[in-house]
Amino acid sequence: MSEVLGVTAQAGEVEWQRRYGSALMNTFGPPQRVLVRGEGCYVWDSEGTRYLDLLAGIAVNALGHAHPTLTGAIGAQLNTLGHISNFFASPTQIALAERLLQLVVPGGAPEGSRVFFTNSGTEAMEAAVKLARKHGGTERPRLLALEGGFHGRSLGALSLTHKAAYKEPFGAMPVDVVHLPFGDVAALEEAFAGDVGIAALVVEPVQGEAGVRPLPPGYLVRARELTREHGALLVLDEVQSGMGRTGAWMAHHHPEIGGGAVPDVVALAKGLGGGFPVGALVALGEGPASVLTPGTHGTTFGGNPVAAAAGLATIHVIERDGLLDAVTERGEQLRTGVEALDHPLVAGARGVGLLLAIELTAPVAPDVARAALDAGYVVNAVAPTAIRLAPPYVLSQAQAADFLADLPAVLDSVRSS
Template sequence: MSTDVTPSGARHRASAAPDASLPVQAVDGSVAQWTERYTHALMDTFGAPQRVLVRGEGPYVWDADGRRYLDLLGGIAVNSLGHAHPTLTAAISAQLGTLGHVSNFFASPTQIAFAERLLSLAQAPEGSRVFLTNSGTEANEAAFKLARRNGGPDRPRVLALEGAFHGRSMGALALTHKAAYREPFEPLPGGVEFLPFGDAAALEAAFADGAGTQVAALVVEPIQGEAGVRPLPPGYLALARRLTAEHGALLILDEVQTGMGRTGSWLAYQQPEIGGGIVPDAVTLAKGLGGGFPVGALVAYGERTATLLGRGQHGTTFGGNPVAAAAGLATIAVIERDGLLDHVRTLGATLRARISGLGHPLVTDVRGAGLLIAIELARPVAPQVAAAALEAGFVVNPCTPTTIRLAPPFVLTEEQAGTFVDFLAAVPADLGADA
C-alpha cells in the first residue's frame, strides 16, 4: 500500500483537465437565441443585452454570432489587462487549485500580502489598514459606516456632490445623486447632503458658521465617471482637505473607477494636477483592482481612521478571499512589469489629441485623464453613436445623452485605438440634427 505525498495543490492542478462527465454549458446558438433565453432567466434590471459575448482575448471580445469587437469600455473600467490575460488567469487558477475560500475566521498569506501592497501603492502612513470587499458598492458601503463611526449622533451630516455615483446598496445609494436611482427605494439612510459639483463657495458654506462641526465626512470622486467623466476643478480637493481637517471630518475619495492605474497613476489623487498633494482619510477601490475578478477595498489612512470600525462592526463572507487577493496581486504585478502606467498616460493623451484633432462638428469636447475619456457631443445623440459603434465593431458607453465614455484595457495599442478614431471621423456631422 503506497501513500500519496503529493501536495494537495499539485494534486488538484494535475487533475485540472476538463472532466467529460461534468455538465458544461455549450455556447452553441446565436445572439438572438441566447438573448431570448436571457429574457426568461434573468431579472429585467439591465434590459435586454446588447450582445451575448462568448470569449475575449486582449482588448477584443467575440459574440455568439462570431463577430469581433474592440472593447473600449473594458467592462466599465474593470478589465485593465484586457481579456484572458495569461498571467492573471494563471494566478487565479493556481490559487484556486491550492486554496479557494476559507472565510474570515482565517487569514491567508495571499490576503495579507495583497493588503500590504495596497497600503504601499496608496503611500499610506503608519497605522493605516485595509478592509477587503467584493465590489465598489461594498467598499463605499464600508466607507459610509466609517463616516458614521467618525460622526456619531453629534455629527449627522455626510456631504456628497451632485452627479455623484457611489453604488446601489442602501448606504452607497444614499450617497448617489441621481433621482432615478434613489426614489424607488426611499427612505434611504439620512443625513446626506448634496453640494453643487466643483463649487468651492458651496463647499466652504457647508462648513461655515459652526456647521462644519456637524459634518462627519465628505465623499467625492476625483473624476465623476457615470456623470460624464467630469474632473473636479483644480484646487477643489485641496480645499476639501483643508476644511475637513479643520473641522474633524473625514475626506473619503471614491476611486473605484479612477484608481489602480486608470488615469496613469495608481490613484488619481496622486497626480498633482488632480489632488494637489493631499492625503485623504480613506480611499475606496474596485473595478480594475482585480483585472476582471471581483475585488474591492477600503483603504483607511492612519491609525485613527483605521480603527474606527472595530471588531464585529462590519464584515464580509467573500471579501479578501485568496483567489481575489491573488487576482489583485497579479494585476498589480503585470501593470508594474509591463510599464502600463506610462503607457496609459501616453496613449490616453494621444487618443484625446487625435479625437480633438478630427475637428468633427459633432464633437465639442474631449476630456479625462489616462484611459478614462469622455467625448462630449453637440447634441443628445450619444446612444445613436454608441449603437453605430457597436455595429462597426466597437464597444463604447453613452454614459449621458451627450457623452461617450471610453475606459479601454491598458493593453490597447495606438494602432487599435486609431481604428476607433477612423470610425468617429466617419460619423455623420448631422446625426440627430432633425430630431
C-alpha cells in the same frame, strides 16, 4: 465543459437573447450582444463577430481579456486554496493589503493605516459610509457628497449617489447626506461654515457616471483643509478612477486634481482585480483605521485568497509592463485624436489617462454607442452628450488609431439618420 456549464454550443444570438429574457430579471434591459470570448482588447459575440473593447467592463478589465499572467495566478491559487472565510488569513490577502498601503499614498501610507477587503465598489463605499457614521457618532451624523456623484446602489452607498431616479423608488434614504454643487469651493466652504455635524465629505476625484468630470484644481486641497479643521473625514471614491486608470495609481495623485492632498479613506474596486471581483477600503492613519472594530462590520467573501491573488497579479503586470506610462500615452493619443477630428458632432474630449469622454454637440450619445457597436467598437453612452472610453491598459497604438480612423463614419451615420 459546455455541457457542465449548461451551454448549448449551437445556440445563436436570437436564442441567447430569448433565454436571457426568460431567465434574468429585467434590471438592465436587453443585452446589446451576447459575448462568448475575449482576448487582449477584443471580444467576440455568439455569432463570431469581433469587437474592440474600449470600455473594459466599465473600467474593470485593466489587463484586457484572458491575460495569461492574471489567469495563471487565479488558477494557481484556486488549485491551492480557494475560500477560507475571515476567521482565517491567507498570505495573498496580507500581501495585497501591504501592496495597497504602498500605492494609495505616494511614498506609502502613514503609520497605522489598514485595509478592509470587499467584493465590489458598492461594498467598499458601504463600508466607507459605516466608517464615517461611526466616526461622527450621534453628534456628527451628516455626510456631504457632490451633485453628479455615483457611489453604488446599496442603500448606504445610494444615499451618497446624487441621481434622484435611482433613489426615489426606495423611499427615504437611511443616511443624512447633503449634495453640494460639483467643484464649487464657495459652496463647500458654506457647508462647513455652520459646523452642522458633518462626519465626512465623500467625493470622486473624477466623476465617472456623470460624464467623466475631473474635479477642478484646488478643490481637494481646500476640502482637505476644511475637513481637517472641522474634524471630518475626507473620503475619496477611487473605485473607477483608481488602480492606474488615469495614468497614476490614484487619480488624486495628479497634481492638477489632488494638489498633494492626502485623504483619510480611499475606496477601490473595478481595475483592482483585472476582472476578478475584489474591492478594498483603505483607511489612512491610526485614527480612521481604528474606527471599525470586531463586530462592527464584516464580509464572507471579501479578501478571499483567489481575489487577492488576482489583485496582486494585476498590480504586478501594471508595474512589470510599464502600463501607467502606456495609459498616459494611449489616453493622450485618443484625446488629441478626437479633438483633431473637427467633426460637427464633436465638441471636444475630457478626462485623464484612459478614463475619457467624447463630448458631443447634441444629445445623441445612445445613437453613437449603437453605431459604434455595429462598426465593431464597444463604447458607452454615459450621458446624453458624452461617450465614455475606458479601454484596457494594454490597448495598442494601432488599435487606438483604428478607432480614431473609423469614428468619423460612425458619427456621420448618426448625423444622417
